[in-house]
Amino acid sequence: MDILWYVVGRDGRYPWDPKWTRPVDLDYLRALTTSIDARGYSGALFATQPNGGLDPFITAASLAAHTRRMRFLLAIHPSIFTPSQLVKLTTTLDQNIGGRLLLNIVNGHTSLAPAGIHLAHDERYRRCDEFLDVYRRTMSGETVDFDGEFIKVKGAKAEFPSLQKPYPPLWFGGSSDIAMDVAAKHVDKYLTWGEPPPETAATIKDVNARAAKYGRKLGFGIRLNIILRDTDEEAWQAAQHMLDSASDDAIAKVQASNSKQDAIGQVRQAAFHGGTRPKSARDLEIYPNLWSGFGLLRNGPGIAVVGGPESVAARLIEYKNLGVESFILSGNPFLEEAHRFADQVMPLLPLDNSWQQPHAPSAPYAWQTAPTPSQPRIDAAAAG
Template structure:
């Protein structure tokens, strides 16, 4: 498994839908998360996009020099960027990071936000434009001179003088649930990401995308995007899930759900359907599959589900998804700094994590200062653990 984390560039906190103990997404805080995730051995971080977030490219650029191994999964948005401009940005960040750039192609989203960005194409037209965009982008990154005129795009004598480190280009990730999205993924992407739906639904999506890709002579990798609430026992984990939404009121839920309905994203509609909200927001109402909890989606767009349980429980559920063919897991938890440590410390030892940090030779002493018990300061913790 390759385990990614999430950079909360829209802000962070201990509770959903409330300003209580909220944290701004300033650079010092995002730096703390990136450095921690780098040190803990995560594969990389997903940086979100949208007008409620700090710009993903600038955030990634600012953190490259502050990390060593961490990869950055950055949003590539056809329509917001031109193909040539995106190619130059891709090449520069890939070279300056030493080949640590990954790209998350974002085609759709909230219709009001798209209009604010000057994008008025229909759902299917956006995918047609994205195909033309990526054709030009690929040709430029391959070092070719590009002359192209399509339905939506025209380029004359396009050139890129500085090549990327990764060949032929940084890997392309993408998530979408419509037929057009599946066909686009099958023909254009390196990896397909699904939000955390119940395993049977995820299996159907993977089978469809895989079949379409095979028909085009292509092979894709698959990934899953979801939240994690892991504690030492199942009971503690469910209590933490309840705590996360304790300050959400019905007005906030209604406002969020109304905004989700505005989106023409099939994936967002599928997420909203999992969130059965109303007078009762009990575990039973929101547990849509064993240990898969839709409480996050009450007020959060995008990924709205979390796996909840003890390390053993959550590891077993992740393994169920892995058996469907998923090897990339993009995880998150609130607040993201503390939960990055919790997930690494509790889950990594139970998972086949590619980039797990080797701490076998670490020596840690338990300090007896202020302790009324008997502590042997000469005994390394590793020797008694």
């Protein structure tokens, strides 16, 4: 197992409530990422919105020098990039941060209209298929000509190499048939939002079968929220407080936003809670220690693991035994809960630390090995 934490430009004990929202600036992000780096997490997912919020590349570049080991998993909407743009950003950042870059390819969930993108669900995935074809070939050293439905390039090539070969690993999420087909064809790790283990097992089996048709084998990751306390009883009390903290209006706004999404994963998340707040938080326990109530309070992944350290660890290990290797976790507030999880649950998990092995030095650029005219030696003392 390897454990990543979560970073986004909104945090607080109850970030959906303005009274509990804390400012997220560079100083706060530095405190969060240095904690993630120091406490044994293998990295963090830097989430993004296509129409605002933190830019993941600039954020990672600003923070990497303050860390030593952690990997930066950056959420990327390919619909707002050209393949060549992403090649340039990827190779530059991967070189600059010592081969610690990962990319999470995102196509659904959030409306792209504010970014000027007006593609229907399946169109986004068809474009992503073409995009990843050109991107992977270019990153692998080819000079690419491509004339597709959405992508048309001639002579695309990577001027500089990435440190990781042939390119930083590609992670990808999507629950529709077309999404899983694109993942099977192109990516290294399939990332699913939290669902009960039987549903997760079925997803893994499905994606594995699709990948096998291409002669490929994928890794698997899962995105889960965590409500961790010293005991199960205290954790469920915290879930109740969280549910009670949100106004009816706040919940209604989240559900109205979710209902406009065409992402299949969002539809599946909504089915676990039905859009209605119960009186008792535990009425939304859909599997031992799994709570769907988080989906009433926020967009995106809405399942939380609720419990004391042993219960949380047991549930994560259950997912691990299904074939999940990577876990992207979060608790609110991010900073305090990152320490709580590291203190109380990580010692109970069979962690894989192979990600900490350094990458081999990159090959020199062509201009670094080309013959240069001889230069007269400058004596430093004489030069002053």
